[in-house]
Amino acid sequence: NAGVTQTPKFRILKIGQSMTLQCTQDMNHNYMYWYRQDPGMGLKLIYYSVGAGITDKGEVPNGYNVSRSTTEDFPLRLELAAPSQTSVYFCASSPGGKSYTFGSGTRLTVV
């Protein structure tokens, strides 16, 4: 099993560009999450989903959008990249309850 797979691993964007961060899990988990991690700070929840077709905002959703058309995929969309979105992004999944599995992250720089 691959677990949670994120692509790309690194990306540099120019201000105003858009991109999609991909996240796929093969564990049939209902819950999926997107977090961002800034240096020295705890992970902040951007968006989450409790199942296909259901998404909800987390603590820091502004500037991002998500969709959950299948159980496996939970892409994160940045429409107009801003320098404040420079961060490391982690996708995670959970069957609900204690167990969480994190991807290896996407390091995004907006210049």
Place this chain on the structure above:
Amino acid sequence: KNQVEQSPQSLIILEGKNCTLQCNYTVSPFSNLRWYKQDTGRGPVSLTIMTFSENTKSNGRYTATLDADTKQSSLHITASQLSDSASYICVVSEGNAGNMLTFGGGTRLMVKP
């Protein structure tokens, strides 16, 4: 507001020595507390998970304690190894349907030979 505070922010120890990392939280309602290890450039990996009724949990050389009354937890690392160099993150799960997690800022541990 739910918060998780960790101390120290960073720590340097010599290989073979023990160390203890601290975590204080104000998350309510409380469901469980986790300690994660995050290697540089990688996602967090779970070390221990403790519920309200558990006050200690071990995973090899890692031992976590929980005092739910004072809302404090610690992670003790015994006989440190170079591979223990990483960030250690305390995470508290809310007792709600979304199982929301509140992350601490982490303690960056460096083990030197």
